[in-house]
Amino acid sequence: MFSLDRLRALAAVATHGSVARAAQALHMTPSGVSQQLGKLEREAGHTLLEPHGRSVRLTHAGRVLSRHAEQVLGQLAAAESDLGDLDDQVLGPLRIGGVASAVRTLLPHALADLTTRHPRLLPTVTDGEVVDLMPRLLDGALDVLLIESWANRPLVIPEGVTLRTLVDEEAKVALSTRHPCHHHEAVDLAELPDTAWATCPPGTEPHEALVQALRARGVEPDVRYFVAEHTAQYALVEQNLAAALVPAMAGAVAPPGVRMIPTTPALRRDISVAWLTRNQSPPVRACVAALEAHAA
Structure with a gap:
């Protein structure tokens, strides 16, 4: 044996x-x-x-x-x-990592309920990109992740990681109201060959999804602005310096000078919760349940 x-x-x-x-x-x-x-x-x-x-x-x-x-x-x-x-031991540290849009919109409500029901639980939260957070989950530095995966570039999940989808949402193109295509009801990325883009740094899921989406429509990406925060991307879009591909969770805070336009074909991303299969501790299980309840 x-x-x-x-x-x-x-x-x-x-x-x-x-x-x-x-x-x-x-x-x-x-x-x-x-x-x-x-x-x-x-x-x-x-x-x-x-x-x-x-x-x-x-x-x-x-x-x-x-x-x-x-x-x-x-x-x-x-x-x-x-x-x-059996003893309801939902207590102690719970280390959570997540992409910023999910940390901002989905996680706070789930954490509020979780800590009310389990006051001895001690959660900590770190935001970042999947490329940086996944190694920390595999190394045991984090217990739970909120990660994104784009439909046109599905995320490769390492062995030993369990994944559960929480949200399936549409992504839209953010254009300045001064952009020639801002009045369109929907926009094909092939219509934007001369448009500069703002997106997250290379290697991140949003960056690679944008690049692949543009190339699939015959457009060579002109990415000039590498900024992780959607608020910074919106500021560049509002001044008609760039366009941005923004998922629904971040689209609600677009400023007045920015118009959110659906794409044809549609672009979508998932938000999922991930954890090590061998680390199904009571705090991890309780966190997953709370996230699922609020995502629903």
Whole structure:
């Protein structure tokens, strides 16, 4: 029978991509993780790791066993969570990360109810982009994420992460009332070949979704303004310096000089809650339930 500690070491290497990062996540030394993996290889009768540059990667046998390890650890975490729920132990730290629009519109109401029902819960909130927040979830630095995924560029979810969609919403183009297309009832992105754009920095979901949407309509993106806050994007749009692609959650605060116009074809994004499958603790479960209730 395989040791749980050795399976946990293998799952950590599969999740984090190296022995060093797995050791950091498990609060062990790299040599300690390597020893656990060596013992696991002898128990399994297969080589589980192979050299890859200056690091290592899982062999086929390692990938097969890591999937089983993830399932075993997830079931164990669920059992521990169920036992904790018997005593209603929704208390202690709850570390939440999320994209700014969801943090601003969806999270406060859910947190107000959650902390009223569970006064011993201690939530903290960090906003940011998915590209920065997901590694922190995988490393155990965050417990719950509110993330976005655009329909024309679906987010790739790492193994071991559970995802539940909360909101499906439309995104619109923000144009200045001085833009030639501002009077349109709907706008095809192909109609905007000479328009500059404001969006989030490269590598973020909104930036990549915008670039792909424009290229799909035969327009090479002219992105000149890299600003994360929609209020800053609106300021640039209002002065007719740029257009912006804005989801519904942020569209309500558009200033008078900005018009929100649907796109043809329509562009949509999801807001989802994500957590590590093996971390189904009572606080995480209570947070997910509260978010689902307010999203509905």
